[in-house]
Each structure stands twice: as structure tokens, then as C-alpha cells.
Amino acid sequence: MAGGATFSDAKPTPILKDELDIVIPTIRNLDFLEMWRPYFEPYHLIIVQDGDPSRTVRVPDGFDYELFNRNDINRILGPKASCISFKDSACRCFGYLVSKKKYIFTIDDDCFVAKDPSGKEINALEQHVKNLLNPSTPLFFNTLYDPYREGADFVRGYPFSLREGVPTAVSHGLWLNIPDYDAPTQLAKPLERNTRFVDAVLTIPKGTLFPMCGMNLAFNRQLIGPAMYFGLMGDGQPIGRYDDMWAGWCMKVICDHLGYGVKTGLPYIWHSKASNPFVNLKKEYNGIFWQEELIPFFQSAVLTKECTTVQKCYLELSKQVKAKLGKIDPYFLKLADAMVTWVEAWDELNGSGENSSNLTNDPEK
Numbered sequence: 001m002a003g004g005a006t007f008s009d010a011k012p013t014p015i016l017k018d019e020l021d022i023v024i025p026t027i028r029n030l031d032f033l034e035m036w037r038p039y040f041e042p043y044h045l046i047i048v049q050d051g052d053p054s055r056t057v058r059v060p061d062g063f064d065y066e067l068f069n070r071n072d073i074n075r076i077l078g079p080k081a082s083c084i085s086f087k088d089s090a091c092r093c094f095g096y097l098v099s100k101k102k103y104i105f106t107i108d109d110d111c112f113v114a115k116d117p118s119g120k121e122i123n124a125l126e127q128h129v130k131n132l133l134n135p136s137t138p139l140f141f142n143t144l145y146d147p148y149r150e151g152a153d154f155v156r157g158y159p160f161s162l163r164e165g166v167p168t169a170v171s172h173g174l175w176l177n178i179p180d181y182d183a184p185t186q187l188a189k190p191l192e193r194n195t196r197f198v199d200a201v202l203t204i205p206k207g208t209l210f211p212m213c214g215m216n217l218a219f220n221r222q223l224i225g226p227a228m229y230f231g232l233m234g235d236g237q238p239i240g241r242y243d244d245m246w247a248g249w250c251m252k253v254i255c256d257h258l259g260y261g262v263k264t265g266l267p268y269i270w271h272s273k274a275s276n277p278f279v280n281l282k283k284e285y286n287g288i289f290w291q292e293e294l295i296p297f298f299q300s301a302v303l304t305k306e307c308t309t310v311q312k313c314y315l316e317l318s319k320q321v322k323a324k325l326g327k328i329d330p331y332f333l334k335l336a337d338a339m340v341t342w343v344e345a346w347d348e349l350n351g352s353g354e355n356s357s358n359l360t361n362d363p364e365k
């Protein structure tokens with residue numbers, strides 16, 4: 001062909017390369033990154049080292065990262081460090097605080113690259129970005145799942161007035177192999193593994209809460225960052241393994257109020273490690289019965305029209321936590337205060353977000 005097209009052999013720039021940070025909480029070495037290298041190497045990592053700050057975390061060569069241990073958290077936040085959990089994966093939210101990027105992907109260090117039924121490796125980061133850059137449909141359920149996906153669309157009867165969708169704030173990925181079961185379920189079904197790959201992304205309808213798991217999660221930090229506080233857990237706290245749940249409930253109430261969407265489904269990661277169910281039972285047991293009162297609280301939480309920014313919504317929620325949940329346990333009074341401290345720390349490091357209510361509805365902007 002005369003003058004045939006020429007193709008440079010330059011690799012395409014990884015999507016959102018300079019707009020996304022990968023946040024990893026860890027008490028281990030990070031050899032797991034070797035498997036993720038093709039997907040993560042172009043991105044900046046924020047490693048939050050939990051536990052003993054004098055321990056050295058081994059990070060494979062070639063990654064661009066910042067590492068923060070407890071000494072760094074205390075140095076950067078001063079007294080406000082009290083809102084960041086110690087000896088619990090909830091510490092990861094410090095990474096959201098110090099990031100300067102528009103998007104966050106957080107992943108646990110026992111999560112590996114999964115394969116789809118065809119045997120192809122799943123680029124979890126790429127799928128999360130697709131989920132975040134495409135709108136959500138929380139106001140009317142599309143029975144053919146994600147209408148913005150290649151080869152799908154809105155089905156007959158779907159109102160055209162709603163087909164623009166709303167900006168997506170959170171993309172909640174799932175897990176093959178070890179599913180995110182609570183301790184009682186883990187104890188009852190120790191050998192159960194999740195082998196079911198469901199090729200779907202769903203928007204969680206407005207007004208519906210869900211159990212958000214933090215091990216394979218991405219979000220638009222600019223839209224919803226101040227709400228992604230992983231509640232006080234671990235050392236000195238009467239509850240554990242409910243940090244991500246707490247964040248998910250607060251976040252969803254605020255997304256519903258501000259008109260943002262939350263998706264769940266693809267991408268899958270391979271969760272390799274079943275943590276000890278007996279240890280988990282000790283951590284979770286308060287949460288297992290407290291949640292029977294927490295869920296109705298969030299289901300009935302009302303945010304007024306004065307709540308025009310995420311911070312204002314979050315501070316209003318913390319007031320309601322203090323007023324209505326303190327009777328369950330004094331822990332919730334401490335948690336309500338920690339929620340305020342988190343917003344203060346967020347505003348100190350990132351500005352008050354007064355203009356965040358003027359965010360465009362264009363998920364690209």
C-alpha cells in the first residue's frame with residue numbers, strides 16, 4: 001500500500017498515569033508487586049506501613065513509591081494522627097489523605113492478578129478506571145447491567161431522561177479464591193473458595209447500602225475523598241474489620257445525597273490468604289451485633305440541602321453518630337470525634353473543598 005500508515009512502537013501511556021495513586025497498607029514485604037509489575041509499575045505507589053515503624057518493608061526495585069510508617073503519620077498529622085488506626089488495615093486511609101491525585105486504587109498485599117475464564121490475566125486497575133470514567137445509573141436499574149460497556153446499552157423502557165447517568169465515585173472490585181467472608185461464615189465454611197467469575201458491573205441503586213470491602217477498591221478522590229475515612233479500628237479499639245464497612249456506609253449515604261454513583265463487580269483479584277477466623281471473630285464480634293443497629297441508622301440518615309460538600313455531609317453524619325449511636329457504646333462517641341478530626345486533617349492537607357459542590361457532572365472533568 002503506497003504511503004502505508006506507519007505505527008510508532010511507542011507503548012500507549014497507561015491510562016490516568018499521572019492522575020492515580022495506588023495505596024497499599026502493609027505489615028509484610030511487598031513481593032506481591034512482582035506479579036502486578038506490568039500493570040502497576042507506571043503508577044505512583046503510596047505504601048502505608050502499619051505496626052512497628054522500625055521494621056524495613058522490602059519493595060521490589062523499579063517502583064515509584066512513597067512509604068509512610070507510624071512515625072511519619074505522627075510527624076505529618078501531629079495530634080490529628082489519633083484518627084488513623086494502628087495495627088489494622090484501616091491505616092490505609094492515611095494514603096488517601098496525603099495523595100495529591102484525582103483517583104485512588106487501594107489493594108491488599110495478599111491480592112494477586114486473577115485470570116478470567118478464558119485464562120487471560122485481569123488488569124484490575126484498567127477495569128476500575130473504566131468503571132470510574134463511565135457514569136453510574138443509581139436512579140433506575142438497567143437489567144442488562146452496565147449500559148456504557150461495549151456491546152451493551154440501555155434496555156427498552158429505560159427513561160431517556162436518565163441515560164446520561166451520574167458521576168461514578170467508587171468502583172468496588174471482587175475476589176476469586178478467598179472470598180471476603182466474616183469470621184462465623186469462615187468458620188462454618190473453611191474450605192469454601194469463590195470460583196465464580198461473574199462478568200458484570202452493577203450500579204448499586206440509590207438508597208441501598210452495601211458491605212464495602214477495602215481490598216480491591218478504587219474511587220474518585222476529588223469527588224468523594226473526604227468521605228473515605230476508614231473508621232478507628234485495631235489497637236485500643238473494641239472492634240476490627242469494620243473499617244471499610246464504616247467507610248462504605250458513610251460514603252454511600254453521601255453519594256446518594258450528592259448524586260454520585262457506586263459500582264460493584266468487575267474487576268476480580270485473586271485473594272490468596274485466609275486470615276485466621278478465630279482472630280477475626282475476636283475483631284468482628286462487636287461489629288456483628290452492632291451492625292444490626294448501625295444499618296438502620298444509615299438507612300434513615302438524612303442530610304439537609306445545606307450539606308453541599310462532602311465535608312459538610314461528613315460532619316453532619318458525625319453529629320448524628322454522636323447523637324444517636326453513643327447509646328450503643330461509648331466507642332461511637334470516640335468514632336464521631338475521629339470523623340471530625342479526619343475532616344480537619346483532610347482540609348489541612350488538601351483544602352476545604354468549598355468548591356467541590358460545583359464539580360461538573362462530566363466524569364472526565
Ligand SMILES: O=c1ccn([C@@H]2O[C@H](COP(=O)(O)OP(=O)(O)O[C@H]3O[C@@H](CO)[C@H](O)[C@H]3O)[C@@H](O)[C@H]2O)c(=O)[nH]1
Nearest residue numbers: 025026027028050087088089108109110180214215275
Ligand atoms: O494490622 C494489620 C493487618 C493487616 N494489614 C494489611 O492490610 C491488608 C489486609 O490484611 P490481611 O489480608 O491479612 O487481612 P484480611 O483478613 O484478608 O482482611 C482484609 O481484607 C478485607 C477484609 O476481608 C480488608 O481489606 C482487610 O480487613 C494487607 O495488605 C496487610 O498487610 C495492616 O496494614 N495492618
Ligand SMILES: [Mn+2]
Nearest residue numbers: 108110271273
Ligand atoms: Mn487478605
